[in-house]
Amino acid sequence: MQTNDTNDVPRNGDGPELDVNPPAIQRVAVTFDINGATRSFDIEPWTTLLDLLRETCGLTGTHKGCDHGQCGACTAIVGGQRINTCLALAAVYDGASITTIEGLAQGGTLHPMQQAFIDHDAFQCGYCTPGQICSAVALLDEGELHSRDEIREAMSGNLCRCGAYVNIVAAIEQVAGLRDRAGERDSQSAQSQAQSHAPSHPQGHPPKGARA
Ligand code: FES
Ligand code: FES
Numbered sequence: 701m702q703t704n705d706t707n708d709v710p711r712n713g714d715g716p717e718l719d720v721n722p723p724a725i726q727r728v729a730v731t732f733d734i735n736g737a738t739r740s741f742d743i744e745p746w747t748t749l750l751d752l753l754r755e756t757c758g759l760t761g762t763h764k765g766c767d768h769g770q771c772g773a774c775t776a777i778v779g780g781q782r783i784n785t786c787l788a789l790a791a792v793y794d795g796a797s798i799t800t801i802e803g804l805a806q807g808g809t810l811h812p813m814q815q816a817f818i819d820h821d822a823f824q825c826g827y828c829t830p831g832q833i834c835s836a837v838a839l840l841d842e843g844e845l846h847s848r849d850e851i852r853e854a855m856s857g858n859l860c861r862c863g864a865y866v867n868i869v870a871a872i873e874q875v876a877g878l879r880d881r882a883g884e885r886d887s888q889s890a891q892s893q894a895q896s897h898a899p900s901h902p903q904g905h906p907p908k909g910a911r912a
Contacts, residue, residue, distance in 0.1 A: 735803025772858035
């Protein structure tokens with residue numbers, strides 16, 4: 701091989717010839733049930749479910765946030781489980797049933813979780829909201845939410861940059877049937893806090909001569 705005199709780096713044109721006609725990419729045939737409709741596609745093997753939903757199906761309610769499995773904005777329900785669709789290769793899930801935020805309302809009636817998010821003002825910009833709602837719906841279907849702490853833990857993969865967490869948890873509590881108990885607990889806790897902070901004397905100061 702000919703090299704430069706100075707540093708032994710191959711000169712242009714001296715290396716192996718590049719194949720400028722690589723073999724055609726083998727596409728993959730997949731079929732899904734998406735929000736109740738059977739749909740088939742011929743996709744490139746590296747297509748993520750997120751890109752399939754957004755770019756091919758036009759279901760843009762599933763949002764792309766980090767695209768790295770860190771934020772939960774892309775959450776959809778696949779085979780009954782919530783997944784980050786940005787990390788899911790569509791070909792791997794061939795044949796699965798997929799529910800996106802667009803598929804939750806039935807006949808013009810919002811899903812109870814969607815309604816609860818409205819009732820509790822559980823969003824500001826709304827970017828995280830479809831992922832939050834899909835995540836919460838799948839969690840409820842798993843029947844694993846029995847307390848506020850469990851909700852917080854289970855929802856910790858869904859980030860909200862607007863910080864609407866308190867209202868998000870309240871919305872999920874409502875649909876999980878925890879809201880009344882949580883409300884009672886909150887009011888008991890508020891009462892006991894109010895009592896513990898109340899001045900021990902009506903004027904807030906002990907009468908003269910009394911011990912503090
Ligand atoms: S976009 Fe998928 S986790 Fe952030
Ligand atoms: S409502 Fe804005 S990111 Fe959650």
